[in-house]
Amino acid sequence: xxxxxxxxxxxxxIEAEALDAPAPRAVPRARKGAVILRRIxxxxxxAAAATLAFVVVLGRVGSPGPTPPLxxxxxxxxxxxxxxxxxxxxxLALFRGADSACECVVWREAHFGGRAIxxxxxxxxxxxxxxxxxxxxxGDLLLVVGLQGPREHLPPTQEAARVLANCLATGTDHCxxxxxxxxxxxxxxxxxxxxxxxxxLAMNTRP
Amino acid sequence: MGEEPPNAxxxxxxVMAARADRRAFDELHQRLSASLRALLERRGLTPPEAEELxxxxxxxxxxxxxxxxYDPRRAAFSxxxxxxxxxxxxxxxxxxxxxxxxxxxxxxxxxTAGMPAPEAAEAIDALRAVLRGDLGDLTERERLALRLxxxxxxxxxxxxxxxxxxSTAHATKQAAYAKLRRVLGHLGLGEGPERDxxxxx
Numbered sequence: 017x018x019x020x021x022x023x024x025x026x027x028x029x030i031e032a033e034a035l036d037a038p039a040p041r042a043v044p045r046a047r048k049g050a051v052i053l054r055r056i057x058x059x060x061x062x063a064a065a066a067t068l069a070f071v072v073v074l075g076r077v078g079s080p081g082p083t084p085p086l087x088x089x090x091x092x093x094x095x096x097x098x099x100x101x102x103x104x105x106x107x108l109a110l111f112r113g114a115d116s117a118c119e120c121v122v123w124r125e126a127h128f129g130g131r132a133i134x135x136x137x138x139x140x141x142x143x144x145x146x147x148x149x150x151x152x153x154x155g156d157l158l159l160v161v162g163l164q165g166p167r168e169h170l171p172p173t174q175e176a177a178r179v180l181a182n183c184l185a186t187g188t189d190h191c192x193x194x195x196x197x198x199x200x201x202x203x204x205x206x207x208x209x210x211x212x213x214x215x216x217l218a219m220n221t222r223p
Numbered sequence: 224m225g226e227e228p229p230n231a232x233x234x235x236x237x238v239m240a241a242r243a244d245r246r247a248f249d250e251l252h253q254r255l256s257a258s259l260r261a262l263l264e265r266r267g268l269t270p271p272e273a274e275e276l277x278x279x280x281x282x283x284x285x286x287x288x289x290x291x292x293y294d295p296r297r298a299a300f301s302x303x304x305x306x307x308x309x310x311x312x313x314x315x316x317x318x319x320x321x322x323x324x325x326x327x328x329x330x331x332x333x334x335t336a337g338m339p340a341p342e343a344a345e346a347i348d349a350l351r352a353v354l355r356g357d358l359g360d361l362t363e364r365e366r367l368a369l370r371l372x373x374x375x376x377x378x379x380x381x382x383x384x385x386x387x388x389x390s391t392a393h394a395t396k397q398a399a400y401a402k403l404r405r406v407l408g409h410l411g412l413g414e415g416p417e418r419d420x421x422x423x424x
Contacts, residue, residue, distance in 0.1 A: 028334055183339060208335045
């Protein structure tokens, strides 16, 4: 880890200190507590509404609604690059059994004609994985996560990908085909700067 | 639950929240939500945008707690929440390209490259402990040099604060970096996400 990255991490550490600083409570306790529960519940409700049984579904994660305004300090501005055609897209697929246990994990580069992962059709995302030997007989439920970002942000080895897969599996093992639930569960697993799209398929309903 | 959450320390609440104790989680939300929103606003988000991103971070944190993916022994809850929010913020920048980032913000965005939130939180929490003097064998001058450097001071400004020559300030800073690397190395946090596979094992 070079000096610049250490320095940037230190800056984050200093920034994080502010979280523990006392802050005024503007909202009464009971009401505020209800707000967070409602929010979390709201996520799940939205997720449930998005679920389609027996069909391939696709959810976009990593594309929050608001557009953050930037460039707040002096100095030459630098543009944060968007996912581009040149960046690798990787597929991480988890084939899960009836008890949500991971039966088989696929991690490989994917080529979608140079398109950004967000432009790939749901059927393409899942179809690409269904060609894998893993899909032959393993699992009841398939979770496919397409990831795209700078290569240094993506898991560099199969072993690193398995770590990510384990995190995803643990975080989403209650979600079934619920796209929103899978997205929320993946929130703390996905490395910063990586855009993802998730797709699910109930394998036991395949024709 | 023996202790009422409102009277508990944040560390105690984190332990309870990590076991999916909703009362403890709500109390943490009470204590940290305003600070998180303020922090995100300082990064340039409007209040509604900060509210939205913070809500997503809280949802992610709750999911992590319910799935036993937050370990309070590895990072304070506030740091874990911060790491989730930071990663969401970085991803949002990439999802909505166009606006320019200052070098400082860009460096911050790249700082946790390749790190899932639990790992980023552990690294950031270790650095917080170092800056407090709770971890590592850094001298007070070295910690001050690190803090000043992270806040953008050059060797000359650090030298003025320390009352030494710029070359000495530079050496102090470098010695501090070396100690930091050792601290992170001992925690297995220096070499990227592939280092040991423990996050999901």
